[in-house]
Amino acid sequence: MPDPQPLLEVTDLAKSYALRGGFFDRTKGNVQAVDHVSFSIPRGQTFGLVGESGSGKTTTGRLIVRVIEPDTGQIVFRDEESGGIDLVKLSSRQIRPLRKKIQMIFQDPYSSLDPRMTVLRIVGEPLRATGNISRRATRERVAEVLEMVGLSDEYMNRYPHAFSGGQRQRIGIARALATQPSLIVADEAVSALDVSVQAQILNLLRDLQERFRLTYLFIAHDLGVVRYLCDRVAVMYSGRLVEIAEKPALYGNPKHPYTESLLAAAPRPEPEKLAIKPPYAGLALGPRTSAGGCAYFPRCPYRRDVCSREAPQLRKVADGHSVACHFDLTLTNANSSGTCGRENMQSKGSAVH
Numbered sequence: 001m002p003d004p005q006p007l008l009e010v011t012d013l014a015k016s017y018a019l020r021g022g023f024f025d026r027t028k029g030n031v032q033a034v035d036h037v038s039f040s041i042p043r044g045q046t047f048g049l050v051g052e053s054g055s056g057k058t059t060t061g062r063l064i065v066r067v068i069e070p071d072t073g074q075i076v077f078r079d080e081e082s083g084g085i086d087l088v089k090l091s092s093r094q095i096r097p098l099r100k101k102i103q104m105i106f107q108d109p110y111s112s113l114d115p116r117m118t119v120l121r122i123v124g125e126p127l128r129a130t131g132n133i134s135r136r137a138t139r140e141r142v143a144e145v146l147e148m149v150g151l152s153d154e155y156m157n158r159y160p161h162a163f164s165g166g167q168r169q170r171i172g173i174a175r176a177l178a179t180q181p182s183l184i185v186a187d188e189a190v191s192a193l194d195v196s197v198q199a200q201i202l203n204l205l206r207d208l209q210e211r212f213r214l215t216y217l218f219i220a221h222d223l224g225v226v227r228y229l230c231d232r233v234a235v236m237y238s239g240r241l242v243e244i245a246e247k248p249a250l251y252g253n254p255k256h257p258y259t260e261s262l263l264a265a266a267p268r269p270e271p272e273k274l275a276i277k278p279p280y281a282g283l284a285l286g287p288r289t290s291a292g293g294c295a296y297f298p299r300c301p302y303r304r305d306v307c308s309r310e311a312p313q314l315r316k317v318a319d320g321h322s323v324a325c326h327f328d329l330t331l332t333n334a335n336s337s338g339t340c341g342r343e344n345m346q347s348k349g350s351a352v353h
Helices: 057-064 092-101 119-130 135-148 165-177 195-212 223-229 247-252 257-265 305-309 328-337 339-347
Strands: 008-021 026-041 046-050 072-077 102-105 183-187 215-220 232-237 240-246 315-318 321-323
Touching: 008 057, 026 057, 026 072, 026 232, 026 240, 046 057, 046 223, 057 072, 057 183, 057 215, 092 102, 092 119, 102 165, 119 135, 119 165, 135 165, 165 195, 195 215, 195 223, 215 223, 223 247, 232 247, 232 257, 240 247, 240 257
Parallel strands: 046 215, 046 232, 102 183, 183 215
Antiparallel strands: 008 026, 008 072, 232 240, 240 321, 315 321
């Protein structure tokens, strides 16, 4: 039976950075990297966070593990020992005991491992950082987690340069597992690997989840990978969540034009059978410094005047399905009727240039 309360609950999480420039490097404004993001993850499930580069998904993951300090918001973590702790309110010293419950897998297996440290030191480092543990116990635990990820304990005294990319990522996964976490934030965990190796790592993550009832926040830009691993998916654009839905609903009936474009751009084995081929207008994603209007307005093929004035709020349009778009229902009707539906929508006052 699912838990009555989610393991992780994020509410109105926000982070901005100063935009500097000019001869004196003065502050010209603020870039909103994460703009009041809210979602929850039930225990034992995988929550996918997708979007193009610069959308804010990696910043969101680092805010959750408190590598970066948020400006505002709540990050409530519920483990077996507490009814719920807001990580934002904890100091660096207070959050340290919870580090072992929340771990992270990084994108690049080459730069995330210290080349001067052996596998024993790399995987055992979280154990030493989160509690007093003997060398013998550390060695035994490292051997145990290496076996979990498919590596021999004979590798403990080797350095990262002696391994392939897939093996290095397995070492990174072993490091995350060492402290027996409840939540793992996987930031583009397979994007730097070959396709065949990606499949091995994804199967490993799924097996570990079933074995230890792990909860994943899986950050990625590859929709095929997300579709294979995740239970629920959130689409992020310019620091905001534009759509959240269960995996079948999001892939089968996208409500937001950005989600529609992402799905249409994903490679398919039979591209001539692509059902949705939306136009893709506008420029690439850039830093957003203003909160006025819809952030996707410059690129949206269905935009109207109201989109430039009012920012749409994330709202529920179906059971378990939320979208931040003024015209999501119209888009649904357009998709079901083909190109003619889109042309009819644009002829009724859309401001497409």
